[in-house]
Amino acid sequence: MIRARIALGIRAQLLLVLTVFLAIPWLGYEYVRELERFLRDSQERTLAGTAQAVATALHDRPQLFEVRAAPFDTLPSERASDDVTLRPGAALETPESPEIGQILHGLSRTTARIWVVDRDQHVLARAGSLRHPSAASAGSAAEGSSISRFGAWLDREALQPLYSKVLQQPTEEFSDERSGGAVAAGRDVEGALAGILTIDRRPTADGRAIIVSAAHPIWVGDEVKGVVIVEETTNAVLVERNRAFARLFNIVLAALLVGSVALTLYASWLSSRIRRLRDEAEAAIDARGRVRRPLAGSNARDEIGDLSRSFGSALARLTEYASYQEAMASRLSHELRTPIAVVRSSVDNLALQPLPGDARIYIERAQQGLSRLANIITRISEATRLEESLADAERERFDLARVVAGCVDGYRAAYRDQVFDLRVPSGEVPFYGAPELIAQMLDKLCANAVEFAEPATPIIVALKHEENAVALAVANEGPPLPAKMQGRLFDSMVSVRQNRGDGEPHLGLGLYIVRLIAEFHGGRASAANRDDVQGVTVSVVLPRVRAVR
Missing domain, CATH: 1.10.287 (Helix Hairpins)
Structure with a gap:
């Protein structure tokens, strides 16, 4: 089974490591949740303390519950702000006992709404309101003065809209079923009438807000005569939670952004040093494996x-x-x-x-x-x-077709039993190089072909004229090249000849010399088996560069 490998650079690897820090937002989210739970617990304890304080002021005062008129509201000014809708026959009038009104009036400046009801759940007094529009918008105004202009724009245009979709936003537009003149029976009232301090949490009728209530019994002797109910929405908790969430995630996003940029720059600098070292190492050795120039060592202490x-x-x-x-x-x-x-x-x-x-x-x-x-x-x-003379070889402009034709005429005279098939263009093939080296290269190619050619078979010497290069090929009919030798044929001291018993040494230097001359002219040499008949074609492609007029 072959497994696919994904190549990742240093920059990609460092950025991948940076994803580990994505756990920080999750930790921040857990911290905000813990903060929200703490604020809710604090809110419940505060409401319970307020209810207990009011109930304590009303304990063992039976006169407050013996003579009273119809249920009423001690603070008519609160009525308008709470959109009070009276039930038929539920008139709100001033209580006969001014003590309740004074106590509730002192507590009406809180963010809670306070009810005092008797055992029949008739409202004796009420103070405060659940709606405080300034609290819902306090967070964003406070944030704008502590950040830069660009940060304020980014927070306003990008982050806050995102947070508003993710986080529940406080609202003062909600329906309140207890806004009328009577208190419906609920778990908080029932528990308090049973003599137990009860804390309840309920959604509004439209589900747009959560109301937390604490009900404490009012004792007269051993008997519960009434209940103090203190209510408050969770809007203040939501404001503080959203503010903490926004502040924390703004810092986390800024830290991740700065860290990503810093790691990317560092990885780019590190990659450039490694690439520079790679390029210097490759440039120090030529295609033949010789060292061109020494590698200058870096002074960096890493x-x-x-x-x-x-x-x-x-x-x-x-x-x-x-x-x-x-x-x-x-x-x-x-x-x-x-x-x-x-x-x-x-x-x-x-x-x-x-x-x-x-x-x-x-x-x-x-x-x-x-x-x-x-x-x-x-x-x-x-x-x-x-090898030593290549560095001093002089180049000149000459007709490559004429040089190849002259060499083949010499081969016909030297190898009388061998047939040479010359194929060159009819016109001139201008080339800039060393003609004596080209002739020496062709000598090696033809000598190699003569040695491997079958008797009475022609050796084809072909010169092709291309746009930016010329191709010189020598083909013979004979044994094919072994597959394992095709990539090593032009190396030094490599030969595919069998011991023929002719007494001639075969060091494998002929095609190595062909490769040296081809590389000197900026070309390349290759060998491949023929497709038409059994045999081998050795080709040399020479680019026509630096040509002069």
Whole structure:
């Protein structure tokens, strides 16, 4: 089973790591929820304390409940603000006992609404209102003065609309079923009439607000004579919750934005250093594996700087080793020529002496071995000299078709038993390069084709003229290339020849020289099996660059 791998750069990886910090908004949301629960608990305790305080002031005062008129409201001014709708026969008049009115009047400045009812749930007095329009809009006005102009615009145009869709917003436009002159029976009233401090939470009829109420019994002796009900909406809690949510998430979003930008910039800088190191390492070695120039180590005191210095040190050692190998071939060829000449002269002198017939066989074998050894040294020297001479080779403008045709005429004279099929354009093929190197490259290609060609089969030498390049191909009929050798055929010391017993050494340097000359002209060499017949085609594509008139 093949698993697909996704390539992620350093910037993408760091941004992916940054997603871990997305847990911070969740933690902030949990914190806001805990804050909301704390505020709700505080609100309930405050309402319970207020109800207990009012009830304590009315305890053991039976005269407040013995003589009274019809239920009434002590504060007519509160009636209009609460949109009171009286039920038929439920008139609100001034109570006979001024003590209740004074107590409730002192508490009417709170944000709660206070009721005092008797056991029959007739309203004895009422103060305060559930509606406070200024509280619902206090959060946004306070925030605008503490942030910048751009932050205020962003908060107003983008964030607040988003928060308004996510969070429940407080509203003063809601229906209140207790806005009339009577208090409907509820869990809070029933619990208080049973002698228990009861806290209840109920939605309004339209579901647009939540009302929290605390009911405390009023005792006269051991008997419950009435109930104090203190009510308040959760709008204040919602305002504080939304304000905390907005402030917290604004900070989190700003931190994530700044962190993302900082990590992106850092990752870009880190990636640029790594890419620069990669480019320097690739430019330090050419296509033939030789070191062009040393790698300048970085002075940075981090891991990338240490890696750069390690690459520089490794390339320096590689340069020394490559120079040693290149010099060894030339030095070895030079050092072996004198011993070979001494042995050759000794064998030749020995062959002039009268020897038995059996000894002559060994003399001939020694001479053949010396000839092969001399040929090996000559070919190694040829490749070494070519590599050294390429840097000093002079280029000139010439007709490539004429050079190829002249070389093929020479091959026909040199290989009389071999047929050469020349295919060149009829006109001139202008090219800018070294003609002697082109001729040497074609010599290697044709010599290789002659060696592998089947008897009585033609060798095709074709030159194609293209728009920006020329293609030189040499094709022969013969054994195909092994698949494992097609990518290594132009390397040094690589050969696909079998031991034919002809006594000629095969070092695999011919096509290596072809590759050197092709790369010197900015081209490339390739070999492939033929499609029409069994055989091989070796092609060299040379770009026509730097052409002069």
